[in-house]
Amino acid sequence: MSEILKVEGLSAGYGPLRVLHDLDLVIHAGERVGIVGLNGHGKTTLFYAIAGLTGWQRGSIELAGKQIGRTRSQGPGRYTHQIVRQGLAIMPQGDEIFNGLTVEEHLDSGAFTPEAWRTRKERKERVLDIFEPLRKLMKMPVGRLSGGERRMVSIGRGLMTDARLYLADEPSLGLAPKIGLAVMEALLKIDLKGSAMFIAEQNVALLEGKVDRIIGMHAGKLKGEASAASRLG
Numbered sequence: 001m002s003e004i005l006k007v008e009g010l011s012a013g014y015g016p017l018r019v020l021h022d023l024d025l026v027i028h029a030g031e032r033v034g035i036v037g038l039n040g041h042g043k044t045t046l047f048y049a050i051a052g053l054t055g056w057q058r059g060s061i062e063l064a065g066k067q068i069g070r071t072r073s074q075g076p077g078r079y080t081h082q083i084v085r086q087g088l089a090i091m092p093q094g095d096e097i098f099n100g101l102t103v104e105e106h107l108d109s110g111a112f113t114p115e116a117w118r119t120r121k122e123r124k125e126r127v128l129d130i131f132e133p134l135r136k137l138m139k140m141p142v143g144r145l146s147g148g149e150r151r152m153v154s155i156g157r158g159l160m161t162d163a164r165l166y167l168a169d170e171p172s173l174g175l176a177p178k179i180g181l182a183v184m185e186a187l188l189k190i191d192l193k194g195s196a197m198f199i200a201e202q203n204v205a206l207l208e209g210k211v212d213r214i215i216g217m218h219a220g221k222l223k224g225e226a227s228a229a230s231r232l233g
């Protein structure tokens with residue numbers, strides 16, 4: 001199986017603040033991997049480091065065999081567009097959607113490569129097959145949707161291109177438990193083909209038995225598999 005994500009000796013944070021300490025991690029094609037840990041232990045920072053949204057002090061990150069590592073001297077966010085073009089899809093925590101734009105406009109905005117734009121109709125159909133409730137809401141501004149529907153839009157936008165690695169940061173956060181579960185189940189049904197998915201979550205029960213592996217994160221370090229993770233904190 002080919003390596004989609006390879007992180008070696010990564011120490012990262014914000015400016016001089018070190019949040020992640022010497023992380024090693026490999027995710028293979030076709031894998032769904034969960035990362036669990038309490039609030040503030042560094043899951044989002046790891047996603048930011050992969051996306052180039054924060055610099056890092058040491059280590060390396062490869063996406064599908066290509067180094068995407070940048071140090072903070074080059075500026076957070078400066079190369080994120082290139083990393084995204086190399087095959088990263090980000091489904092950020094807290095949605096980051098725009099109230100005045102419609103569901104359809106959000107999905108279209110996710111189809112930013114020429115290939116994805118050309119085939120956006122079929123891609124939207126695929127998203128709507130996964131998130132059926134959006135089908136009748138395509139012309140609706142997202143500001144008028146429920147929290148669960150907004151989350152579907154945010155995740156759906158990330159599914160509009162052919163990514164090698166999907167990063168989903170706490171997809172159930174802030175949703176009623178039943179809705180959170182439904183969103184998570186839909187996300188986990190996605191056909192990965194040759195890509196991989198990395199999902200951050202505080203609630204290990206939402207991932208247990210549904211992903212290939214669960215890694216724990218505690219105080220900026222990785223802690224092995226699920227059983228260890230659920231004992232954290």
Ligand SMILES: Nc1ncnc2c1ncn2[C@@H]1O[C@H](COP(=O)(O)OP(=O)(O)OP(=O)(O)O)[C@@H](O)[C@H]1O
Pocket residue numbers: 014017019037038039040041042043044045046093170202
């Ligand atoms: N922009 C920032 N600048 C400085 N420190 C930050 C910034 N964002 C997060 N931190 C710090 O980094 C540490 C890890 O935060 P992070 O958001 O990565 O944790 P998390 O496990 O993803 O938690 P959450 O569930 O809140 O996303 C925390 O101590 C936090 O205060």
